[in-house]
Amino acid sequence: MSTPPAEQTTSGKRRQRLGEDERREQIVRAAIDVVAEEGFAAASVTRIAKRAGISKGLVFHYFADKGDVMEQTLKATAVTIREAVAADLDLTAPVTEVIRAAIRRAAALSSTHSKELNALNQITQNLRTPDGAPRLDLTAYEDTYQAQEALFRRGQDEGSLRHFDTRVMAITYQGAIDMMLAYFEAHPNTDLDRYADALADILLVGMAKHPEKVENPEIPKPGR
Amino acid sequence: MSTPPAEQTTSGKRRQRLGEDERREQIVRAAIDVVAEEGFAAASVTRIAKRAGISKGLVFHYFADKGDVMEQTLKATAVTIREAVAADLDLTAPVTEVIRAAIRRAAALSSTHSKELNALNQITQNLRTPDGAPRLDLTAYEDTYQAQEALFRRGQDEGSLRHFDTRVMAITYQGAIDMMLAYFEAHPNTDLDRYADALADILLVGMAKHPEKVENPEIPKPGR
Amino acid sequence: MSTPPAEQTTSGKRRQRLGEDERREQIVRAAIDVVAEEGFAAASVTRIAKRAGISKGLVFHYFADKGDVMEQTLKATAVTIREAVAADLDLTAPVTEVIRAAIRRAAALSSTHSKELNALNQITQNLRTPDGAPRLDLTAYEDTYQAQEALFRRGQDEGSLRHFDTRVMAITYQGAIDMMLAYFEAHPNTDLDRYADALADILLVGMAKHPEKVENPEIPKPGR
Amino acid sequence: MSTPPAEQTTSGKRRQRLGEDERREQIVRAAIDVVAEEGFAAASVTRIAKRAGISKGLVFHYFADKGDVMEQTLKATAVTIREAVAADLDLTAPVTEVIRAAIRRAAALSSTHSKELNALNQITQNLRTPDGAPRLDLTAYEDTYQAQEALFRRGQDEGSLRHFDTRVMAITYQGAIDMMLAYFEAHPNTDLDRYADALADILLVGMAKHPEKVENPEIPKPGR
DNA sequence: CATGAATGAGACTTCATTCAT
DNA sequence: GATGAATGAAGTCTCATTCAT
Numbered sequence: 033m034s035t036p037p038a039e040q041t042t043s044g045k046r047r048q049r050l051g052e053d054e055r056r057e058q059i060v061r062a063a064i065d066v067v068a069e070e071g072f073a074a075a076s077v078t079r080i081a082k083r084a085g086i087s088k089g090l091v092f093h094y095f096a097d098k099g100d101v102m103e104q105t106l107k108a109t110a111v112t113i114r115e116a117v118a119a120d121l122d123l124t125a126p127v128t129e130v131i132r133a134a135i136r137r138a139a140a141l142s143s144t145h146s147k148e149l150n151a152l153n154q155i156t157q158n159l160r161t162p163d164g165a166p167r168l169d170l171t172a173y174e175d176t177y178q179a180q181e182a183l184f185r186r187g188q189d190e191g192s193l194r195h196f197d198t199r200v201m202a203i204t205y206q207g208a209i210d211m212m213l214a215y216f217e218a219h220p221n222t223d224l225d226r227y228a229d230a231l232a233d234i235l236l237v238g239m240a241k242h243p244e245k246v247e248n249p250e251i252p253k254p255g256r
Numbered sequence: 257m258s259t260p261p262a263e264q265t266t267s268g269k270r271r272q273r274l275g276e277d278e279r280r281e282q283i284v285r286a287a288i289d290v291v292a293e294e295g296f297a298a299a300s301v302t303r304i305a306k307r308a309g310i311s312k313g314l315v316f317h318y319f320a321d322k323g324d325v326m327e328q329t330l331k332a333t334a335v336t337i338r339e340a341v342a343a344d345l346d347l348t349a350p351v352t353e354v355i356r357a358a359i360r361r362a363a364a365l366s367s368t369h370s371k372e373l374n375a376l377n378q379i380t381q382n383l384r385t386p387d388g389a390p391r392l393d394l395t396a397y398e399d400t401y402q403a404q405e406a407l408f409r410r411g412q413d414e415g416s417l418r419h420f421d422t423r424v425m426a427i428t429y430q431g432a433i434d435m436m437l438a439y440f441e442a443h444p445n446t447d448l449d450r451y452a453d454a455l456a457d458i459l460l461v462g463m464a465k466h467p468e469k470v471e472n473p474e475i476p477k478p479g480r
Numbered sequence: 481m482s483t484p485p486a487e488q489t490t491s492g493k494r495r496q497r498l499g500e501d502e503r504r505e506q507i508v509r510a511a512i513d514v515v516a517e518e519g520f521a522a523a524s525v526t527r528i529a530k531r532a533g534i535s536k537g538l539v540f541h542y543f544a545d546k547g548d549v550m551e552q553t554l555k556a557t558a559v560t561i562r563e564a565v566a567a568d569l570d571l572t573a574p575v576t577e578v579i580r581a582a583i584r585r586a587a588a589l590s591s592t593h594s595k596e597l598n599a600l601n602q603i604t605q606n607l608r609t610p611d612g613a614p615r616l617d618l619t620a621y622e623d624t625y626q627a628q629e630a631l632f633r634r635g636q637d638e639g640s641l642r643h644f645d646t647r648v649m650a651i652t653y654q655g656a657i658d659m660m661l662a663y664f665e666a667h668p669n670t671d672l673d674r675y676a677d678a679l680a681d682i683l684l685v686g687m688a689k690h691p692e693k694v695e696n697p698e699i700p701k702p703g704r
Numbered sequence: 705m706s707t708p709p710a711e712q713t714t715s716g717k718r719r720q721r722l723g724e725d726e727r728r729e730q731i732v733r734a735a736i737d738v739v740a741e742e743g744f745a746a747a748s749v750t751r752i753a754k755r756a757g758i759s760k761g762l763v764f765h766y767f768a769d770k771g772d773v774m775e776q777t778l779k780a781t782a783v784t785i786r787e788a789v790a791a792d793l794d795l796t797a798p799v800t801e802v803i804r805a806a807i808r809r810a811a812a813l814s815s816t817h818s819k820e821l822n823a824l825n826q827i828t829q830n831l832r833t834p835d836g837a838p839r840l841d842l843t844a845y846e847d848t849y850q851a852q853e854a855l856f857r858r859g860q861d862e863g864s865l866r867h868f869d870t871r872v873m874a875i876t877y878q879g880a881i882d883m884m885l886a887y888f889e890a891h892p893n894t895d896l897d898r899y900a901d902a903l904a905d906i907l908l909v910g911m912a913k914h915p916e917k918v919e920n921p922e923i924p925k926p927g928r
Numbered sequence: 929c930a931t932g933a934a935t936g937a938g939a940c941t942t943c944a945t946t947c948a949t
Numbered sequence: 950g951a952t953g954a955a956t957g958a959a960g961t962c963t964c965a966t967t968c969a970t
Contacts, residue, residue: 050950069388071382071384071388071390072297072382073296073297073382073384074384074388076942076943076944077943077944077945078943078944086951086952087951087952087953088944088945088952088953089945089946089947089951089952089953090950090951090952092944092945092946093950093951097944097945098943098944098945153381154381157377157378157381158295158296158297158382160294160295160297160298164293164294164295164298171442194461196454196457196458196461197451197454197457197458200451200454200455200458201458203432203435203436203439204431204432204435204436204455204458204459206435207428207431207432207434207435208427208428208431208432210431210435211427211428211430211431211434212427212428215427217393218393218395227421227424230420230421230424231424231428233420233421234420234421234424234425234428234462234463235428235462237418237420237461237462238458238459238461238462238463239458239462271933271934271935271967271968271969272933272934273933273934273968273969273970274933276933279933300959300960300961301960301961301962302959302960302961310934310935311934311935311936312935312936312961312962313934313935313936313937313962313963314933314934314935316961316962316963317932317933317934321961321962322960322961322962496954496955497947497948497949497954497955498954500954503954517836518832518836519830519832519836519838520830521744521745521830521832522832522836524938524939524940525939525940525941526938526939526940534955534956535955535956535957536940536941536956536957537941537942537943537955537956537957537958538954538955538956540940540941540942541953541954541955542954545940545941546939546940546941601829602829605825605826605829606743606744606745606830608743608745608746612741612742612743612746614743619890642909644902644905644906644909645899645902645905645906648884648899648902648903648906649906651880651883651884651887652879652880652883652884652903652906652907654883655876655879655880655882655883656875656876656879656880658879658883659875659876659878659879659882660872660875660876663875666843675869675872678868678869678872679872679876681868681869682868682869682872682873682910682911683876683910685866685868685909685910686906686907686909686910686911687906687910748963748964748965749964749965749966750963750964750965758930758931759930759931759932760931760932760965760966761930761931761932761966761967761968762929762930762931764965764966764967765929765930769965770964770965770966
């Protein structure tokens with residue numbers, strides 16, 4: 033999943049023949065790279081094709097138009113990220129532990145999926161229908177929100193979490209994670225592990241019924 | 257402060273003569289409208305000029321180039337928003353009250369400054385230097401973060417707030433508010449007042465030393 | 481090498497496909513024509529493309545920008561002209577004969593390469609770097625000057641030419657030829673052959689050690 | 705007649721009221737400066753007005769259009785130069801001396817009228833009628849040519865000059881001078897006085913009946 | 929007389945998309 | 950399947966020129 037910095041991802045062969053799926057992946061990969069590195073506006077088809085090491089025409093062979101490329105890229109990236117977060121996350125563990133672990137995982141994404149995250153955000157916010165309406169608003173987060181709400185409700189049912197509006201909490205929770213990642217992007221010197229723990233503390237104190245049980249004991253608070 | 261949806265704001269007069277400041281404002285206004293309604297990518301100078309009811313050339317009479325238009329628009333909008341949030345916010349009140357009031361004010365922005373918020377976000381995230389690097393990252397939020405940290409520290413000193421990483425909290429807090437506004441944009445049916453209170457509850461429980469004192473008693477929780 | 485005056489050189493076919501070199505030549509050709517006929521200032525890319533019978537965009541497919549078009553045109557034309565002058569010029573002949581022959585050849589260019597000469601001059605004098613400085617001053621003539629100086633020195637060594645400043649003479653000589661061509665451009669009725677011979681007489685009398693030997697006996701002087 | 709490097713030629717007064725002629729001169733002066741320093745293409749009306757320290761509109765008050773500005777500038781400059789060359793040139797002196805003196809005077813122009821020369825050339829070569837035809841070809845030199853031919857004929861009648869085509873000589877002579885000035889522009893290190901003498905030698909040897917009498921004895925030839 | 933705001937045409941350039949090869 | 954030549958629309962920006970003040 034890592035990407036070499038070079039223009040041509042694949043070996044220098046000409047007229048390389050690939051299966052449909054490999055090609056699509058290759059193009060999506062290039063789209064992510066270009067969007068992440070140069071911005072949505074600079075992600076022209078020409079640029080993407082060059083990055084993928086293929087011709088411009090071929091892109092249109094596999095995608096209806098540029099919007100299609102972006103949409104597919106978005107979808108694929110969302111799946112990738114979701115899987116990365118969900119991987120080896122024991123959802124049957126106590127809810128507070130699940131939450132803390134999930135925040136840590138999300139923080140870890142910064143190093144493993146930085147480009148994907150960046151591209152995902154940019155495409156989400158910029159992709160529009162021809163008439164100017166956003167093609168994807170936060171509706172796209174719906175699945176995520178529902179999964180988180182389910183988790184929160186389990187916690188509430190089990191008695192480990194307080195009573196609160198699960199939808200508002202899901203949005204806040206997701207926002208807190210997104211901001212953490214964005215903040216790290218802008219301030220790469222930040223100690224992400226500590227940030228993640230501090231964030232977990234804040235959120236869990238806000239959610240948990242017995243906050244004292246969930247506070248992270250390992251990392252001493254800065255003020256003391 | 258509201259804008260009519262029509263293309264030509266003013267009457268059909270030819271060669272209307274305006275002072276420098278009025279024109280600049282008019283153009284900035286049009287830029288906000290176009291960006292908010294049609295997206296950053298669609299906000300061409302042509303489009304903005306048409307929206308303002310003036311000729312393309314005039315835009316360049318008042319702004320160095322398109323980037324300048326966007327930058328000025330960004331700055332002006334940031335000021336507008338900041339003022340709107342700060343207006344009649346009694347910063348000397350007890351910290352927890354200040355926080356709850358600020359969240360309510362922010363929520364209120366949705367109805368009064370929806371376009372400004374939208375445009376502000378889009379421009380922030382898309383404006384780049386000619387070489388592709390983001391022209392403004394979260395660094396722009398620095399002032400806001402510091403103001404909020406100061407508030408939090410006062411609360412901690414006064415004993416009304418728990419001990420927590422103020423920087424992480426500022427980022428989370430700001431993110432929670434941004435997400436609230438974004439969520440409302442995508443789901444306009446949401447009862448924002450209730451959302452704001454639920455959010456205040458969540459955040460204050462996470463922050464306050466005596467959460468029971470800050471929970472909003474008026475609004476029954478949705479989950480019963 | 482001649483060009484029809486019509487706009488569209490080729491038949492009305494759509495999407496005519498050409499090799500890279502043919503296209504470049506075609507565009508350069510069109511650039512020469514437009515510059516020569518309508519002046520450097522009027523030689524917009526639009527105008528050039530229309531003259532070549534292709535789309536504007538295609539020009540940028542083969543040239544980096546307008547400056548590049550002009551630069552390439554300049555280079556190509558310089559080569560063309562140089563070759564035309566040098567062709568079947570016996571450089572081993574006695575120096576005075578070489579000079580007279582070269583002047584005649586140059587005069588002949590008026591009928592064969594009139595446009596090229598004109599375009600060459602205009603581009604040389606008008607092409608500037610983005611910051612306004614001339615991109616090519618007389619430095620470009622350096623090669624020519626040196627070749628001529630070498631010729632003059634040979635004549636001096638062999639005893640057929642007088643002693644004189646070879647650099648000044650080279651500049652004067654080249655200037656005399658350029659003026660001849662420019663004069664003919666403005667006064668097309670001039671008898672160029674006679675002009676060339678008269679010029680050769682003047683120059684050779686100024687250069688030669690034994691002028692009487694070089695005066696052209698065939699053409700009677702106008703005054704007598 | 706010299707120009708300060710500053711933008712505003714005149715004192716910083718606003719709404720300065722000037723007579724028609726002063727204004728015209730002021731604008732022409734600015735046009736010369738801009739054309740000479742930044743090139744014909746960069747000499748926009750805006751640029752010229754700014755240089756003159758007046759408003760754009762005023763230029764059109766005194767000149768019909770941009771072409772008119774250039775044409776007037778051209779005419780005025782031509783007169784200036786002609787006068788500068790003719791000044792204290794004793795036309796009754798022996799012809800060969802007149803010629804040598806004229807060449808020296810011309811060389812001197814480089815230091816006194818460099819801008820004027822440069823602007824003159826650029827305007828001459830670029831100014832066109834709306835349909836693309838040169839507005840001024842060498843026809844403009846006609847007066848000069850005739851004056852020089854008259855001089856040459858006098859020399860021939862008096863027996864000091866050989867027989868040659870006076871028109872061809874006039875063109876060559878003028879070209880030699882123009883090239884000298886252009887060469888100096890490109891190679892400012894050149895010793896112009898020596899160049900002028902070397903040129904005079906070359907031309908006079910070509911023209912004079914008794915060349916030995918006219919060669920400049922003061923300056924030793926470079927090659928010894 | 930003088931200013932500079934305002935316009936509109938046109939310049940250069942990029943880019944999504946098509947299509948001959 | 951794959952290429953890249955070719956197009957046309959649109960975008961940014963400049964500039965001569967007009968005109969209200």
